[in-house]
Amino acid sequence: MPLGTAIHNIEITLGKGGQLVRAAGAVAKLIAKEGKSATLKLPSGEVRLISKNCSATVGQVGNVGVNQKSLGRAGSKRWLGKLRKIDKLNTKAEKEIIVTWSRASTIIPTMIGHTIAIHNGKEHLPIYITDRMVGHKLGEFVPTLNFRGHAKGDNRSRR
CATH class of the missing domain: 3.30.860.10 (Ribosomal protein S19/S15)
Structure with a gap:
């Protein structure tokens, strides 16, 4: 993957399945690749080192506007x-x-x-x-x- 690629659903340990960046509209960026590890910038701002062998999905998670919908009142959110x-x-x-x-x-x-x-x-x-x-x-x-x-x-x- 080229540097600066937007990715989501990232594995932390090989074969365990995606654990990072899975929320609606979330995206992480590939900052650097050094040896057997890659550096990612997560949506929280954290910079994390992960093995290059771990899998991830290219692109941004869908349903970006999930928080833009006005529910009208507190009860509407509670009973979703x-x-x-x-x-x-x-x-x-x-x-x-x-x-x-x-x-x-x-x-x-x-x-x-x-x-x-x-x-x-x-x-x-x-x-x-x-x-x-x-x-x-x-x-x-x-x-x-x-x-x-x-x-x-x-x-x-x-x-």
Whole structure:
């Protein structure tokens, strides 16, 4: 390889497989070759001596713009790659009650046929999702207040 070549996926010991410079968009440069060793400049700025017999891949690791994507909020980063509970139950074809405190979530077609226990402020009430509920919010099907009446002598209606 000529000097100044961009490389990645570099072996440290022969036959062990690539261990250095494997992250998205990472690249190392071949600075010098002396005898049986080669000098590399790693992305961290470290200069390292490695055997010439060790293998490496020419070029830069793909997916360079992975950090440029705005996820919007902290939760989006935290839940990357996580399968939603509904999707998990659909793949297993199980019927398990899903407990949620979210009343603002919109009912989507994949929820049809599942029972979701929605919090009303005091307890979770199970609701069976049908096709007529798609597009509505979960909270629409569980009232939060219990009407107690307007009787004059009723102490419960006063504060």
